[in-house]
Amino acid sequence: MSIAIAVGLLTAAAVYLFMQRGMVRIVLGFVLASHAANLMLFAAGNTAFRGVPYVGSGEVGEQADPLPQAFVLTAIVIAFSITMFMVTLAITTTTDDDTEDVEVSPARLLAADRGDTKDAGFFGLTTESGDIVVEHGEDETGEPWPEKIPGPVTPAETQEGDAR
């Protein structure tokens, strides 16, 4: 019963955090959600057996089920790696981790990505200097690919964009 209460509380907290504004809160929500899932996996192995499941330590009838423990061990590392990726996404997208939805269509974002400020409107996707940084990672020589190119944004255009 105590494990059910713990799972319930963790899930409720996770759902609450998912609904919050800001990527970091959502990541924290996912941390809690994966805790809840892991506790549930433990519970699936019947928590009445509390013994350590090592060979030769204690009675077989008292040892805990080792299979869910292996499941949990696997799930923890998977959730950990995805959490790391999400934390990185939280700090790389824009200047903050805000998740408040601007009404963006893929077309406008594509336009912003290729530096077409006229079509893109203003989404904060260009840097302050007006340079548009298109980074697709590195090529095999370790150089960034494609090269960074200064954008064609004239000051007049930027102001027009800001006003919008």
Place this chain on the structure above:
Amino acid sequence: MTEILPPLLPLAVGVPLLLAALGVALRKKRLARHMISLGTLAVLFVFAVLLVIATGDGTVLVHQVGLWDYGVSIPFVVDALSALVLMIMSVLAIASVLFAMATHEARARFFHPFVLVLMAGVSGALMTGDIFNLFVFIEVMLLPSYGLLAMMGAKLGAHGARIYVSVNLLASTLLLVGIALVYATAGTVNLAELHGAGKEDPAVALAGGVVLTAIAIKAAVVPVHGWLTRTYAMTSPAVTALFSGIHTKVAIYAIYRIYSLLFDGDERFLWVALLITSATMLIGVLGAVGEKTTRSILVFHMISQIGYILIGVGLFTLLGLTAAIFYLLHHMIVKASLFLSTGAIEETYGTGEIDKLGGMLKREPLIAVTFMVAALSLAGLPPFSGFVAKFAIIQATLAESHYWVAAVAVVVSVFTLLSMLKIWTGVFMGSEPADLQERALTYQQRMHGKRYLRVQAQAETPTLTIGPPTATTSAVLAGKQAVKVPFKLIFPAILLAAITLFFGLGAELLMGWSETAAENLLNPMDYVRAVSGA
């Protein structure tokens, strides 16, 4: 052959993983990396063809990984369905990698290793006979995809990646919870041991329902489809094409497999599936009609087509399953072809917006034909595989007297054709926008930067190359044909379009295989017997 193949099954996962590591290590050898990636995918394709031949008579190949006893080890199982899906997915991966090589995306440092890890995950997810292991392999598929999605779309990719990662992690967590519940109620996660457990015990059925819900989120069926339409359009065309045939389709495969084994095709819940699939078909296509860029139209279509494919699970008759499996295989090919042909335009002219394009029929007749073939196949017109697929689906629904489902399927086809015509008239017909050339040149310069200047300098005949508007090219600009999609960008789409034509004219072949796969799903006892070794 049925004796030699089973011990080789784990290699379909192991070899791509190993070569992915090699791809990471070989940093400065571009050609070697391309060759490793393409070579592995080609070998995977040949292996899948062998598997299709070996399972063509309904044989189920099983290998207990680690040679532990049945029920203890993770079984790798291949029947006609998994072999067919693996075969088509490896073709898709080859086409997408060729496209990415043409756009130079494949030069990005981790592109090839990511694709190989993705394919290792696909092989594993299709072959595994254990739900927890399925979860692990789905994660193996997803992690490199996060990388590809974010890497290839630059800043907008990061916007899409946030949604994509969040929704998929939520679905994965739900899947994990479902698996925990299945283990708690049934005491095993081995699919063969779980055979029929969902039919007998309502507690297991509920647990199985959680698993299916989680997988349905990954397949983007209608109440939970919004994440897909907002993320797939926000990466590069090559990556969208690759994903279109892989993630949602593996989820569909898992739904079929789990419903066949865990629920043993229980007829009490089929109406739920039919309701959901009809809504998926309808809402997906309505969203498509309302969109404005080629790729977002196609992404909404994916949702609608997922509805068609899942009708099979809602009917669960031999006819229905055969039709749906045929549809699944046909759809993966056609969708990727469409993403690649419109992607070729997007990569060359710098936009996929229908308003900003036009007159491509004159300018790019080869792409126009390729697109036309795939679009007509998607809408379900006679010479192509889409007609056979849709005809069989509608026949199967009528055979079960689900008239309203059949009506939805027919009406949705009309809307599908409508939105395909929208792309056709907007992009291919009409007159060219005045700034098309200029826009394309600016885009090329931006995306390829110095590399294009170098190409320009080396070129003997500047009329045939794409370059920034320098003094030389400005003179060329007066001529109409200065920017053109290179053939290497069109080739992958043509390859896939040819396959849909082949499967339309020679439908018997694929239909026969689909029927074997459907029989395996309908009578899972063969599967269970093969895995348990009894």
